[in-house]
Amino acid sequence: MHSWVDGQPADALSLKDRGLAYGDGLFETIAVKSGRPQLLERHLQRLAEGCRRLALTADQALIRSELQAYAAALGEGVLKLILTRGNSQRGYAADPATAARRILQGSALPVYPLAHAEQGIRLFPCTTRLAEQPLLAGLKHLNRLEQVLARAEWRDAEHAEGLMRDTSGRVIEGVFSNLFLVSQGRLLTADLSRCGVAGVMRAEILFQAESLGIPAQVGDISLDQLQQADEVFVCNSVYGVWPVLGCAGMSWSAGALTRKLQGITRALLDA
Numbered sequence: 001m002h003s004w005v006d007g008q009p010a011d012a013l014s015l016k017d018r019g020l021a022y023g024d025g026l027f028e029t030i031a032v033k034s035g036r037p038q039l040l041e042r043h044l045q046r047l048a049e050g051c052r053r054l055a056l057t058a059d060q061a062l063i064r065s066e067l068q069a070y071a072a073a074l075g076e077g078v079l080k081l082i083l084t085r086g087n088s089q090r091g092y093a094a095d096p097a098t099a100a101r102r103i104l105q106g107s108a109l110p111v112y113p114l115a116h117a118e119q120g121i122r123l124f125p126c127t128t129r130l131a132e133q134p135l136l137a138g139l140k141h142l143n144r145l146e147q148v149l150a151r152a153e154w155r156d157a158e159h160a161e162g163l164m165r166d167t168s169g170r171v172i173e174g175v176f177s178n179l180f181l182v183s184q185g186r187l188l189t190a191d192l193s194r195c196g197v198a199g200v201m202r203a204e205i206l207f208q209a210e211s212l213g214i215p216a217q218v219g220d221i222s223l224d225q226l227q228q229a230d231e232v233f234v235c236n237s238v239y240g241v242w243p244v245l246g247c248a249g250m251s252w253s254a255g256a257l258t259r260k261l262q263g264i265t266r267a268l269l270d271a
């Protein structure tokens, strides 16, 4: 399916685009099933928050309608929205009145091995660390070199994801997912006020946990806390939940709470 730029089929972009020049923009990666973008409200909520924090001028209603139209035409797959701050001359300064450029791209759903969800995965212990920058923390912005460097640290099929820590050594997330641990029936996921991406699946899992009366906490996670956990899983808005069986010398089993949340998220992504 053709990409769209500002609502029109297009496969080219201005060389003056600030997303290309400086990573000046945001993106959303949205699963599409039966012609509908899954978890759309959460994606739009994160996008609006990113536009607010980066002072990006974008018509949220227009973005919503375009996403729905593109998803209806795509049918099933991954819909990627890239929002850039449009064109500018050379230099970091931008015209605040410039409207954001909307890029929509469709691709097939990734075919991950069934074993990732059914049995679980191993995490590669990445040495690349996440820089602590509260102004950008939580945003799914276009500056993804940390994830590119981290993902280049392994090529073997034994590791389906990586473990990323921040420059202070805190356990933060995966390379393309968020991370939860379960200890004595309580969920814990990393505080993302310094770095990391506040995933929509992470938000949905925290909402479901509250609805189910499952104790859940957002806070700092040490490597020791991770090692001592009863269960560990990773999540994102494309694959849902994967149990984590090991990382470096640490190991866990795919426990009951992981399976419960995996079932809930699978139903949400197949809705």
Ligand SMILES: C=C(O[C@@H]1C=C(C(=O)O)C=C[C@H]1N)C(=O)O
Pocket (backbone or CB within 6 Å): 028, 029, 080, 110, 176, 177, 236, 237, 238, 239
């Ligand atoms: C990196 C992108 O999106 C991330 C990757 C995945 C995935 O590979 O399953 C899903 C959502 C995002 N965390 C991207 O280029 O879209």
Ligand SMILES: Cc1ncc(COP(=O)(O)O)c(C=O)c1O
Pocket (backbone or CB within 6 Å): 029, 140, 147, 173, 174, 175, 176, 177, 178, 196, 197, 198, 199, 200, 201, 202, 235, 236, 237, 238
């Ligand atoms: C670095 C990073 N963390 C977490 C996530 C999970 O986000 P989501 O649940 O919105 O897919 C992603 C996916 O884009 C990511 O790239």
